[in-house]
Amino acid sequence: MSGLVCAALLVTADFSSAQTRYFVNVAGGGGGSCGGGLPIGRCWADPYLTLQDALLNPLLLPGSEIWVARGTYYPVNPLPTGQPSGAQQATSFVVPEGVLVYGGFVGTETLLSQRSGPFDQTILSGDIDQSLSTTPADTDTIVTIATPGFGTRVDGFTIRNAWADGPSGLLSHGGGVAVDGMGSFVSPAPLLANLSIEWCNALEGGGGIYATSSFDAKYCVVHSCIATGGAQGTIQGLGGGILLEGDLFAQLYSLTLYNNRAWRGGGLAVAFEYETGRLESQNLIIRDNLGAEGGGVHLRAAPGLNTLMGRTQFNNATIAYNQTAGPMASIGGAGMWYDAPLLSSQGSLIYNSIIWGNVHTAGGVPAISSIRLAGTVLPDIRSSDVELPGTGTVPGLNNINQVPLFQDIPNRLLRLLPASPCVDAGDDSLLLGDPLDLDENPTTVIVPRDNGRTQPREIPIVTGVPTGVEGGAVVPGICGMGALETGDNEQGEL
Numbered sequence: 001m002s003g004l005v006c007a008a009l010l011v012t013a014d015f016s017s018a019q020t021r022y023f024v025n026v027a028g029g030g031g032g033s034c035g036g037g038l039p040i041g042r043c044w045a046d047p048y049l050t051l052q053d054a055l056l057n058p059l060l061l062p063g064s065e066i067w068v069a070r071g072t073y074y075p076v077n078p079l080p081t082g083q084p085s086g087a088q089q090a091t092s093f094v095v096p097e098g099v100l101v102y103g104g105f106v107g108t109e110t111l112l113s114q115r116s117g118p119f120d121q122t123i124l125s126g127d128i129d130q131s132l133s134t135t136p137a138d139t140d141t142i143v144t145i146a147t148p149g150f151g152t153r154v155d156g157f158t159i160r161n162a163w164a165d166g167p168s169g170l171l172s173h174g175g176g177v178a179v180d181g182m183g184s185f186v187s188p189a190p191l192l193a194n195l196s197i198e199w200c201n202a203l204e205g206g207g208g209i210y211a212t213s214s215f216d217a218k219y220c221v222v223h224s225c226i227a228t229g230g231a232q233g234t235i236q237g238l239g240g241g242i243l244l245e246g247d248l249f250a251q252l253y254s255l256t257l258y259n260n261r262a263w264r265g266g267g268l269a270v271a272f273e274y275e276t277g278r279l280e281s282q283n284l285i286i287r288d289n290l291g292a293e294g295g296g297v298h299l300r301a302a303p304g305l306n307t308l309m310g311r312t313q314f315n316n317a318t319i320a321y322n323q324t325a326g327p328m329a330s331i332g333g334a335g336m337w338y339d340a341p342l343l344s345s346q347g348s349l350i351y352n353s354i355i356w357g358n359v360h361t362a363g364g365v366p367a368i369s370s371i372r373l374a375g376t377v378l379p380d381i382r383s384s385d386v387e388l389p390g391t392g393t394v395p396g397l398n399n400i401n402q403v404p405l406f407q408d409i410p411n412r413l414l415r416l417l418p419a420s421p422c423v424d425a426g427d428d429s430l431l432l433g434d435p436l437d438l439d440e441n442p443t444t445v446i447v448p449r450d451n452g453r454t455q456p457r458e459i460p461i462v463t464g465v466p467t468g469v470e471g472g473a474v475v476p477g478i479c480g481m482g483a484l485e486t487g488d489n490e491q492g493e494l
Helices: 051-055
Strands: 010-012 023-026 065-069 071-072 093-095 101-104 122-125 144-145 153-164 177-179 185-187 191-204 207-212 215-222 242-246 249-258 270-272 277-282 286-287 297-299 311-315 318-320 336-338 348-351 354-356 359-362 365-368 371-373 380-382 406-408 414-417 442-444 458-460
Touching: 051 065, 051 093, 065 071, 093 242, 101 122, 144 153, 144 458, 191 207, 207 215, 311 406
Parallel strands: 010 185, 023 065, 065 101, 071 122, 093 144, 101 153, 122 153, 144 177, 153 191, 177 207, 191 215, 207 242, 215 249, 242 270, 249 277, 249 286, 270 297, 277 311, 286 318, 297 336, 311 348, 318 354, 336 371, 348 380
Antiparallel strands: 359 365, 406 414, 442 458
């Protein structure tokens, strides 16, 4: 829970004991057997041929692992020969509670550490009509996390081609992944890691990811997803990339959301119903998303409420080159749009971030549109570079309004050039630390100086010493503004 104290229900589970491992390879195992009387699916030589068969294994227990070799896997097997039925479209990969599903294997590994990817070659596809594109005949939701999802993990896949166009509920939300359930804080929360979620649509919201229950995500890319909200080709839903609703605690670390579309929140939409709702994020890149309200991020009041509930936190985010356009573009908020008043500035925290190049167009006239507020209470913005017309800066400590000097804007390489005013300009005391164990090593912690995915800088954990230190001595200027400093690898290269 990363020190979170609240009145909401915190449910915990202990899955420390390792369980059985199962293997899946659509190409088969060459006609071998596992030996020792082991059944199918217990070795690479005699694997399950479909992921669905492995997930439906009644012997799966919390802590069980499923290793999936490269190939393309569909929720429906065999594939329909004609138009998929409603039942076939509603069929999802439902991951049982506490089960860990890993992709990216060749099919010979004996240790998880031998898995080298690339993860774009292990594909969970909703293209059950075999059109090679996203259509209303595709799977509604490709991956569903069974509730409450204690310790569940989905790691190392490309998830693509879904269209959640059902009448209501999950059938119209969460084309790529749905985390739906208790709405309370669970620990350990379900974890999404090393995923590329692409070309997934949803009628009402959450084209890429939809969550009403707590979850964590790290090293994921969500792109080219749409919250359609109406007929094919429209963009009238909520959260093209990700939609968070209800009462939950979400930790999003090192995610990239780009080229997603929605009416509200092209990249990300948040609508908490209670004060206990939390979004904690670090190193997000939210770029080139499109919406009528909140091209990059849309923070909205839940139905029946007139203020924003819960708290959202954006640390070391780069929110850039998002747009608002269309029939309601006069509302604006291309970077971030707060559609209801904040109860206090602590309801939304923006630290060590860059909000730049976001444009809203009305009547054919483009204008800078970094943040739009519905009320008079400002978010708590510190040590951030926020673009404004003229030379003024947003209220808050150590904020600037200077061109961040990205490395290559046309190709969207958003590393900072060495001369950038954002390099080493952040505040180390505002860092969130490493609650998701980004390096998969509990004895080290990643310090977000070099925030690239593949070259993190690790330091040993020193008990009682705050993040941003080495050997007990504070290291000044570790943290820059934005998600990527000079020399970093581009985040999300799977």
